[in-house]
Amino acid sequence: MxxxxxxxxxxxxxxxxxxxxxxxxxxxxxxxxxxxxxHNDPLDMDGHDAHSDPYQSDDDxxxxxxxxxxxxxxxxxxxxxxYFQERGGRLFHSHGRSPYPLPVDAEEHQRQNGLNQLLRRLIGDSSVGPVRELLVDAPGEQRRVLDLGTGTGEWVLDMAREFPRVRFYGVDIVPIATRYPPPNVTFEMHDIAEKFRYDSGSIDFVHARSISMAIRDYGGLLPEIARLLRPGGLFVSNEWARSPVMLDGSDIDIHAPSTAEFFRAVRDTLRERRGIPTIAHKIPELLQDSGHFTNVSSCPFFMPTGPWHEDPGLRELGRENRDMVELYARSMRAVLIDGPWAAQADTLIQGCINESWRVPGLGLLYHTVHARRR
Incomplete structure (x- = not known):
């Protein structure tokens, strides 16, 4: 035991x-x-050939x-x-090769689960791109979806309920997903910077949300994603910009100087101490340049921070996102105290939290990209 x-x-x-x-x-x-x-697995009832998992190769x-x-x-x-280590009262992963800096404890779980629901409301669906078209039932075929950096697994679980005949796999460097996944879900530990053990061309849809802090070379990951996808398979990338913005395009340093300084300190520390670049806005270009993808389409979504928007729905989103920003700022303390802003960390965090309530027009950009495997 x-x-x-x-x-x-x-x-x-x-x-x-x-x-x-x-x-x-x-x-x-x-x-x-x-x-x-x-034998009574709903995925097996039609004699689909895909009882076998996509990583069950000939040498197994x-x-x-x-x-x-x-x-x-x-x-x-x-x-x-x-798997885990405690620092400063927070729990972190102990996977030495991964640069991922945020905690993996209950407070961070709350943020991840809250964001999952907020993003669904912001986007209007579980994902951008032709997902429903791709995952439609086809006689004799088993659809498979891989979620990179699955975290608590909430996105996978939502999708698995919506598409019960699709097989879902969620991978992460820490074991924080549910112990009771439905029959069409499997969670595994895996560092996404390393080669996957799934067969080439075995996945229909690869979903990646907020993985840019878990990998130093996003472009280097794309050939491996392309290997996993079948021809015509779908890749969806979702990343937060690491710079706050004003809805009207005005200067963030004027309207929310503390927030701008906090995010600037985070960006610089991630780059200098962990080798993590700011990449969200560059992903469409990386996909094009890789030569593996076609039909690259990008769309940024504006998420308000704080309850200032005139639209009731967006005002409520902003109110809830403000809480997520506070959780994020407090989690980022572990990053800031490891860099040149250590002495200012608490002041930067509190300044960002304060402005998230009282600055109209303040928000964050959520960059979404989808592309097809050539």
Whole structure:
């Protein structure tokens, strides 16, 4: 039996190539490495050829590599620091190669889940692009979707409920998704900077939301995404700009100087200390230049910050987003105290929070891009 200790409030579902387990304070449950195919699985009822997972390649014949093995692997308590570490009262991932800087604790879960709902309302759907057209049922075919940097897995779970006959995979460097995924969902641990173990051409739709802080070379990731996608498959990228804006295009440094300075400090520290560039506005060009994608289409969405908008719906979005901005600012403290703005970190954070309530016209840009695999 595995006994691990997690911070209060954490429910963690861990799935890797070697084991699955649920982690809760003072509790641990062992799971088989993969749920065997179920005869009454709704995904299997029509005799679809895709009971087999897209990463079950020809060299996975022996039992030690089989994804349907019934083996249970015990993870000892001293392995917990291999996934998480606590700093300054917040919980972070301990994956040494990933530059991702934000916490992975309950407060950050609240922000991720809140943003998932806000973005659906802002965009008007779960995703931009021809997703519904792509995921329509086709006789004898199994549609598959891969979500990069899935976090708490809320986007995957929403989509899985909407498309129950589609197979969804969510990957992240930390095991923070639900321990009770529906039958058409699998969560796994994986660093997106490394090669995926899925077969080439096995995925219909790759979805990436807010992964730009988890990878230093976004352009270098695109050939691997292209390898995973079948010809005509869809890639959707969603990234927040790291610069606040005014709705009327006026100078942010004049209207919200503390907010502008906070985001400037974050951008510079991410670049200088972690090698993370500001990339959201460059992704359409990267997709075009990669040579792997066609029909590249981009659309920025303006998300108000604060309850200032005349439209009631956007005013409510702004009110709720203001809370998300506060959570983000507090989470970013871990970044700022690791750079040249350490002494000013708390002042910058509080200034940004204060202005998020009282500056009309203030907001953030959410860059969305979708493209087809050639």
């Amino acid at each position: 595995t006994r691990l200790t997690a911070s209060p409030g954490l429910d963690l579902f861990f799935r890797s190539s070697s084991a699955s387990l649920f982690v809760r304070p003072q509790m641990a449950i062992e799971y088989p490495r993969r749920r065997p195919p179920l 014949d022996d039992d030690s590599n089989s994804d349907t093995s019934d083996a249970v692997v015990e993870v000892s308590a001293d392995e917990f620091p291999g």
